[in-house]
Amino acid sequence: MTSNPGSRRGSYSVGVARRQKIVEAAARRFAVEGYHRTALTRVAEDVGITEGGLLHHFRSKKHLLLAVMEHRFTVDAEWWTHLPDDASGRDILRAMVAATERRLAEAGLIELFVLTSAEAADPAGAAHTLFAERYRRAVDELAQRLGKAMERGTLRENTDCRAVARECIAVSDGLQLQWVISGGTLDLVDAVRIHADRIARTVLPDGLGL
Numbered sequence: 001m002t003s004n005p006g007s008r009r010g011s012y013s014v015g016v017a018r019r020q021k022i023v024e025a026a027a028r029r030f031a032v033e034g035y036h037r038t039a040l041t042r043v044a045e046d047v048g049i050t051e052g053g054l055l056h057h058f059r060s061k062k063h064l065l066l067a068v069m070e071h072r073f074t075v076d077a078e079w080w081t082h083l084p085d086d087a088s089g090r091d092i093l094r095a096m097v098a099a100t101e102r103r104l105a106e107a108g109l110i111e112l113f114v115l116t117s118a119e120a121a122d123p124a125g126a127a128h129t130l131f132a133e134r135y136r137r138a139v140d141e142l143a144q145r146l147g148k149a150m151e152r153g154t155l156r157e158n159t160d161c162r163a164v165a166r167e168c169i170a171v172s173d174g175l176q177l178q179w180v181i182s183g184g185t186l187d188l189v190d191a192v193r194i195h196a197d198r199i200a201r202t203v204l205p206d207g208l209g210l
Contacts (some may be wrong), residue, residue, distance in 0.1 A: 002069050002109060018047070018049070018057065018069075019057045019058075021047050022043065022044075022047050022049075022054055022057055022064070023064070023067045023068055023071045024071070025043050025046040025047050026043045026064050026065075026067075026068050027037070027068045027071055027072065027106075027109065028046070029042060029043055029046065030065075030068060030108050030109060030112055031106035031107070031108035032108055034108050034111060035065060035108070035111065035112055035115060039044065039052055040055070040061055040064070043064070063126075064163055065112065065115075065116060066116065066127060066130060067129040068109075068112060069112060069113065069116050069127075069130060070130055072109055072112070072113070073130075073134045076099070076103075077141070078104065078139075079099065080095070080099070080141065080145075082144070082206050083095050085148070086148075086152065087145065087149065088149055088152070088154035089146065089149040089155035089200070089203060089204050090154065090200060090204055090210065091149075092142075092145050092146060092149060093168075093196040093197075093199060093200050093210060094196070094210055096168055096172065096192060096196050097189065097192055097193045097196055097210070099172075100172065100188060100189050100192040100193075101189050103176075104188055104189060105123060107184065109179055110179060110180060110188075113173075113176060114176060114180045116128075116130075116131070117131060117173070117177075118188060120132070131138065134205045135169070138165075138169055139162065139165045139166055142165035142168065142169065143161045143164075143165040144161075145160040146159070146161035146164055146165060147161045153205065154204070154205065155203055155205070156203050156204065156205055159203050161179070164199065164203060167199070168195070168196070168199065171192070171195045172192055175188055175191050175195075178187065178191075179181065180185065193210065197209040197210045
């Protein structure tokens, strides 16, 4: 007897959808309760399955953590697509501040980012590949947006768009680390705004800030 190909595809689709629900539920839990304080049983309950069912899709809590971070990177990238293609240099720098405000609304995910970024330094670790791709894509996309702004005259000629993109991302990520270490006492949004304002005065044709 041969198996039904349609049935196999259906089972695969159900599995993918279940996995996505688990990741989204974990992201919500981690964002509110924090990674270490969230039990897998709570995530499983949110999805309507047992902890054993959850572990069928993710072998450990750490594997689930990496999936949540990949989900966060995807959501972040999709958020930037809402910025108009004709956004000015100032619009792009202001969006950096807005992106920080958005992240701060899910403070637990900032803690996860810092937690997993430390593991990304190990070339043999799963986090390394995930973060390497995240940085490559983030720098490429931000540099491309800045380049288009320069072509339209809203960024000074001969601006090194890739260098600006790398700096903005590095400062944003570094400030997130400082925010976590400070126990949330650092004004993260204001710190990013100050940096973006300084960059604006350097690269915008009118020499003004945000």
